[in-house]
Amino acid sequence: MKKFVFLVLYLAVVMGCNTTEENSTDEHAHEAKLQLIAYNNDFEVFAEADPFSVGNNSGILTHFTWLDSFKPLRLGKVTVSLIVGTDGIRQTLDEPTREGIYAFVLQPQFSGRGRVIFSIETDKGKSEIVVDGIFVFSDSHSAEHDAEDKEITSSSGVVFTKEQSWKTDFATDFPKQEPFGQVIKTTALIKPTPGGEFIVSSKTNGIVSFTDNSVLEGKTVTSGQVLFSVSGSELAENNIAVRFAEAKSNFEKAEADYNRLRELAEEKIISDRELRQAKNQYENAKAVYDNLKNFSSGGQNVFSPMNGYIKQLFVSNGMYLEPGQPVLSIAQNNMLMLHADVQQKYMPVLDSIRSANIRTLHDNKTYSLHELNGRILSVGKSVHANNFLIPVVLQVENKSGLLTGSFVELYLKTVTNTRALTLPNTALLEEQGIYSVFVQVTPELFEKQEVKTGTTDGLKTEILHGLSKEDRIVTNGAVLVKLAQNTGALDAHSGHVH
Secondary structure (H helix, E strand, O other), X not given: OHHHHHHHXXXXXXXXXXXXXXXXXXXXXXXXXXXXXXXXXXXXXXXXXXXXXXXXXXXXXXXXXXXXXXXXXXXXXXXXXXXXXXXXXXXXXXXXXXXXXXXXXXXXXXXXXXXXXXXXXXXXXXXXXXXXXXXXXXXXXXXXXXXXXXXXXXXXXXXXXXXXXXXXXXXXXXXXXXXXXXXXXXXXXXXXXXXXXXXXXXXXXXEEXXXXXXXXXXXXXXXXXXXXXXXXOOOOOOOHHHHHHHHHHHHHHHHHHHHHXXXXXXXXXXOHHHHHHHHHHHHHHHHHHHHOOOEEOOEEEEEOOOOEEEEEEOOOOOOEEOOOOEEEEEEOOOEEEEEEEEXXXXXXXXXXXXXXXXXXXXXXXXXXXXXXXXEEEEEOOOOOOOOOXXXXXXXXXXXXXXXXXXXXXXXXXXXXXXXXXXEEHHHOEEEOOEEXXXXXXXXXXXXXXXXXXXXXXXXXXXXXXXXXOOOOEEXXXXXXXXXXXXXXXXXXOOOOXX
């Protein structure tokens, strides 16, 4: 009986020990990582590191992202240094372990407060990023507990890994505190500049003939290119061919008479009066003939006066034309004018308009006036009689496929000393009239934040409440982060292989 009791007690002790070991194992099943985040003018560095303790290897999985494109560092030599006081260790990798990712392993030799330095060498030059506030502990247990205390988590955060962001149009930045004045939103009609369009007319009467398929609306033409011909050879009246033949005959006869009389005048056979009459007849016949030189017996050939494209045809092949009748228009589409009308209530601020943004309706893109090498030509001092609106005219260079006759949205910007917190419109998400942004917790973890918006200029929007200038937010790719949110919560480390 005593042996049995002893055996039960022994089993209980053993099981209790196993339970304690299992609890201890569960307690440390999740190994906390130190998250190192730093920026300089060139790079974003995001590293997940094992806690630092003396004599133990610490893996540092580091993501390097170019800030100008938010794409991974594909080529380059990187050195990581862990410095405690005046002592330190380092490791250099000549190429990434994977695209954008460098996997370092350091074994600290001294405990204390230190810093991690990343030195990057690429074909663009050298760059250095420092992460301060690093602690190296004398034992691994203390290091692990410190990492657990410092671990960055979010119950409502959205995970969007660096590998995901590198494959998309993604970027983050801080809100800008900048001057942001009143914005006048309107529409503008696109028109050619005064010298950018030319109407080609017929110089004589006759039947128009387009020789080939090169004279079509939208076709490109060059200066001096034959566009069409006008022939009146088959007309009973006002036949240009008959007129040309008559003018040529009169000119040749007048020229011969004048040359003959000039020889006689040199010999004093005829008077100066008769010579002047012959000269007058010759010059009149020559003027008529020269005027019809462009009109052959087959008709008049009409040439393009400039490079451009055929904007519009006013006649059809075989139609009868009168002199001066428009045949087609040629336009040069490189410089355009934007004609807008604004309400009279904006009259007090029209003189302070200094710039504008233009949103095209065919591709929903927005351009600044500077991007299109544009300028404000005029602001009306009176209203239109038909609509009582004030005209505003701008000139832009056609870099975005603008079409004359179409409309664009126009945001006229006034100069101001008032400063506001602004975000690019690409950062804003709208749901049933409520706007929000994604605020960065770490480069792979984001939280959705509701904001109250003010005025927009087509590219940026004023933020009234909900953000500070210290909040780094997703400026490009916010929709993709939202889609990641809709797929459900993910493990923050699921995108990496440690």
